[in-house]
Amino acid sequence: xxxxxxxxxxxxxxxxxxxxxxDEHQPDxxxxxxxxxxxxxxxxxxxxAAGYEHIHIQGMKSYNGVxxxxxxxxxxxxxxxxxxxxxxxxxxxxxxxxxxxxPVDIHCLYVPAGGDExxxxxxxxxAHKLDFVDEVGAWFESEYDxxxxxxxxxxxxxxxxxxxxxxxxxxxxxxxxxxxxVEKLGRMQERLGWQDAIRHFxxxxxxxYTWWSYRNRDWKKSNRGRRLDHIWVTKPLMPALQSHEILxxxxxxxxxxxxxxxxxxxxx
DNA sequence: ATGGTAGGTACCCTA
Numbered sequence: 398x399x400x401x402x403x404x405x406x407x408x409x410x411x412x413x414x415x416x417x418x419x420d421e422h423q424p425d426x427x428x429x430x431x432x433x434x435x436x437x438x439x440x441x442x443x444x445x446a447a448g449y450e451h452i453h454i455q456g457m458k459s460y461n462g463v464x465x466x467x468x469x470x471x472x473x474x475x476x477x478x479x480x481x482x483x484x485x486x487x488x489x490x491x492x493x494x495x496x497x498x499x500p501v502d503i504h505c506l507y508v509p510a511g512g513d514e515x516x517x518x519x520x521x522x523x524a525h526k527l528d529f530v531d532e533v534g535a536w537f538e539s540e541y542d543x544x545x546x547x548x549x550x551x552x553x554x555x556x557x558x559x560x561x562x563x564x565x566x567x568x569x570x571x572x573x574x575x576x577x578x579v580e581k582l583g584r585m586q587e588r589l590g591w592q593d594a595i596r597h598f599x600x601x602x603x604x605x606y607t608w609w610s611y612r613n614r615d616w617k618k619s620n621r622g623r624r625l626d627h628i629w630v631t632k633p634l635m636p637a638l639q640s641h642e643i644l645x646x647x648x649x650x651x652x653x654x655x656x657x658x659x660x661x662x663x664x665x
Numbered sequence: 666a667t668g669g670t671a672g673g674t675a676c677c678c679t680a
Binding site: 407409410510522554655 | 669672674680
């Protein structure tokens with residue numbers, strides 16, 4: 398099963414790009430973040446025409462919004478409110494698997510970006526981000542045993558490792574790479590024994606990015622990227638991991654998102 | 666230390 402995650406930054410604007418991506422790479426399941434549209438305005442017909450008949454979405458006007466588009470049927474779908482808000486940042490589906498006895502759960506997450514100032518005393522958005530990570534980490538721990546096959550993908554808005562950013566030193570006080578966020582994401586990861594599927598394939602000492610700011614003249618030349626988009630799996634799924642792909646060239650598509658699609662192939 | 670760009674919406678918010 399080929400699984401993709403992409404912060405698309407407006408699904409309506411980039412539906413043509415999404416279609417090209419689907420046609421070329423044929424993922425079985427696509428998880429999107431920042432769809433930025435109400436459910437009634439989601440381009441359902443175009444997604445179905447591409448062969449994705451099973452659609453689970455939760456969107457709002459202008460901000461956030463997540464979607465799971467699938468060629469495989471769902472046996473269950475859920476929406477999850479986080480930190481007391483219905484702000485469309487976490488949905489999940491379950492799909493049947495021939496290799497695993499239980500259905501495999503797939504979670505699509507859009508962790509709050511957290512604003513600019515890395516101080517919870519003056520920045521409510523940063524407090525919200527930290528609370529979100531704490532809550533979703535506790536929730537996963539209470540919801541599952543470590544031997545349950547679960548996948549969590551999405552824009553986590555945190556680049557945890559030194560080589561997940563272009564300059565570890567210069568980004569220590571920049572939200573997405575501050576020690577407090579990295580620590581909280583690490584705690585969340587430990588609680589269910591999550592494995593970082595991308596770093597399973599990419600050595601720790603190798604730079605690895607999925608996002609490049611729009612604010613650089615030449616994203617490729619400056620290459621000031623960060624690895625904000627992640628695919629995590631629980632331990633039972635490790636033997637199923639076949640390969641990964643980060644579509645770095647997607648940053649050069651016409652009218653690109655600032656994030657590129659990230660994929661894994663799982664033998665389910 | 667600063668400002669740079671993009672998307673959605675409604676003249677400003679979020680990233």
